[in-house]
Structure formats: C-alpha cells, structure tokens
Amino acid sequence: AGQPTTATISADKPGPVYDKLIFTQFAEHLGNGIYGGLWVGNDKSIPNTNGFRNDVVSALRKLSVPVIRWPGGCFADEYHWREGIGPKAQRPVKVNTHWGGVTEPNTVGTHEFFELLRQVGAEAYIAGNVGSGTPQEMAEWVEYMTAPAGSLAELRAKNGRKEPWSVPYFGVGNELWGCGGNMRPEFAADETRRYATFIKAPAGTRIMKIAAGANVDDTNWTDAMMRVAGPMLDGVSLHYYVHPAGGWPPRAPAVDFDEHGWADALAGARRMDDLITKHSAVMDKYDPEKRIFLAVDEWGAWYAQDPGTKPGFLRQQNTLRDALIASIHLDTFARHADRVRMSAIAQMVNVLQAMILTDGPKMVLTPTYHVFEMYKPWQDATVLPIDIETPQYTKDEFTMPAVSGSAVRSRDGRVHVGLSNLDPNQSNTVTIKLDGVNAKGVSGRVLTAPAINSHNTFDKPEVVKPAAFSGARLQGDQLVVTLPAKSVVVLELQ
C-alpha cells in the first residue's frame, strides 16, 4: 500500500563525521527559557539542585546535550557579565528590552550557567556582547572564566569558583546585521576581527571563535565575513527559521493548522538544504579545505505565540509537524556534515521549537524532544551516503520529496537509518539497497500520532511518543521499510 521509494546506502563509501555539536542546545534569557523553565532558585515546591529543576535537567541528560549556547540571542548583545556575578541580592535588576520588557534579575549569571552545564553534562558556547559592549569587557569575561591566575581569577574564586572553567566555543556577538547592532557586512566583519583579537585562551587551552553569521539567504554577509575575518575564525554561523504563512512576522498558529500549514512548514524545513549549499559555496571560495565550520546556531519553527501567553515570550506548542521539521533538519545536516559541524535548535526549554515545556511544577516532553532522543546515535557517528528516489508529496503550492532520510555508522560499528514520511495521507514503502552492510537483523522505533497537529500537554503528555516499530525487514542485501503516513522512523541494523 502507499507509495514506493527506493534508496541506496553506501556504507562502503563512508562520509564525514556527524559532529555531536550539531545537537547543541540554545538557552536565552527570553520568556521562561531560563527563569521558570530551568531555574527555580529557592522555590522548594519544585525539586531542584542548586536552583536548577531536577525534572528538566534529568530529561536533558537523556539527550546527551553536548553544548549549550548562552545567554542569547539578541539578549547577548546587551548582556553585561559583571552584573551577573557576586551576591545575588546585590546584582542589578535590568529590563529585558528585547523580550517582553520584563525585569531581568541577573540571578542566573556566569556561575549559575556553569552549574547548569555541570548538571546537564554539557560544555559552554558563550555568546559575547559586541553590539553594546567593548572588546575590553569581552576580554575580561573570557579571562574571568578561564584564567588560572590574576585578579579576575581571584574574583572568580571569591565568588565561589577557584578552578578555571573551560570555554571551548565563543560567539563574537549575535545577529550583528540586526539586534546585535544593525551593522553592514564589512563593518561587522571588521568589528569581528577587532573583538576576536582579544578573545584569548590561556596556555594549553583553545577557544573556538564563531562569527555572527548571515540571516537566511544573505550570502553577501557570509562572503564579507569570510573574506575579512575568516583567518581569525573557527566558525561562521547561519540563522534560519521556518515561518509558515508568509514569513515575518510569525503568524502561523502552532497547533490550529490544516494540511496546507503542514506542507508549508515542511517545505520551509527542506529549504535549509538549499541555504547551506549556497553559504557553503561562498565559504569554499575562501576556505576550500573546510577549516572553518558553518554553525547553524539558530534554527527551527517560529510560529505566532500561543494564545494567552505573555507577549515577547515566544511560547509555542510543539506538534507532530515539529517532529518532522526536526528530522528533516537533522537529515539535512548529514548531507552537509563536511561543513556543518555545529547547529543549535532554538530553543531548549519553553521558547520556540522547544524540547521541553514547563508550567510551574509541571513538565512535558515535546515531539521534537523525542526526535532528538531517537537521533542520539548520530552524535559523532560517520555519515553513510544515502541516495533516495522518492515520489513528490504535493499540497497546494508546496511540493517536496515525500521521504527524508540519513544514515550513519555509530562508533560501536552499528548502522542507524532515519527515515521520515512527510506525506500525512499515505504510507510509503522504502526499499533500500545496503552496499557494504552485513546486517543480520533490524530493530527500530517510530514516532507518529493520530493527527498532523497531535501534541503533548501536561494533562496528556504521551500522545506523541516513540513506539517499537515492526515495519522493517531484511530481504537479502535489501532493507524494506513501510513508513506510516506522517512518521519518523529510526532503525538500527544488527
């Protein structure tokens, strides 16, 4: 039944490593992304460890989050790190001018962020303040965090942390073309050179510097950044959000959509492939060896805020459609793993396409969370080329290949295959030729749900969750998989 698709996995022609940094998470001081979602401080009614809620941290640990990007986003270019250290009662209360105009108590600062990293088991990707800070302020923050000795190291020790922290990744501002300072590309690239000069790692350590990259298809920005600042950089970022219903400002509802909205969003997710191809081509001009990586450090669906939620908090529900948006992106990054070595979905908790939603003491895992959990074997695995011949799925003006997929060999030698059926109406039987795979068995899990907009709520948290999958079988050197309509399937070959 349903549509037929054929594919070949060339395990005998292994590709690049699927860097685990592609599973980086992003936590901004925005809405309940930090306060309420991660940090509950002294609120004894929500079980926590040193202020961070145990339920959320434990769920994040199960994703093996490698890195967390913080404190923004747009917030980063107005954040002054000195306001977030020392006794909490003495920290200034500011206004979060970007996000809802609410007060920012500075309760979560540098020390608290590193405590979160310790609990989650992740590493730091700090976004520095270029837009409204100075090179000196940025340099001193780096020194405060990483220096083994000196007055800033002593101040750090006085504030409770003697040993330096490790800061492997540092962002030189954020969206300098917009909220980070409304700069023109050449100016931003010059500023990036200037600020990057003062980001200094102590002897024996390394800080990878990532430039604030382009918006969507602005390859002119990538060109200027690579040409002017490339030699000083390790990575250049790219931001692209899926905005169904006509782009900016976000107006599509997160839940109350029909098949038109489904197809619109999935076509938007497929666009990431083309964007990476274009930006990579520009990067190739200056860096054919691909020394500098592309960090797609903001991606995901951005809808209208859920009705009744606070303005500027970017709170949105997450449906089966978001699961497919996530799997399409993760497959896309596999095709570009030679250049894309980091990505960060926006954002980790309670904001935009989140892993986790909370409300007071309640917590629920989203369909997107489940995709990230199912794709865990991709972390640091070797990409195996997969060539897919699939019919098109069409709805109104949107047309796209019906099946998305990627394959990897994990470090334990096992082959993992991810396949998503974008068609919400028909199953799809995929016959995959396995070149260079000696498989004796196959097992898998599937994520699907009754409706395209099925989602998890605090009252019904398990409407969309992975289940055992029995629709795959080995037939000689072929793998035959029947994908249910609107599903994400992840298989492991034994």
Ligand code: AHR
């Ligand atoms: O993720 C929300 C916002 O989107 C970020 O703060 C900003 O970098 C981007 O415009």
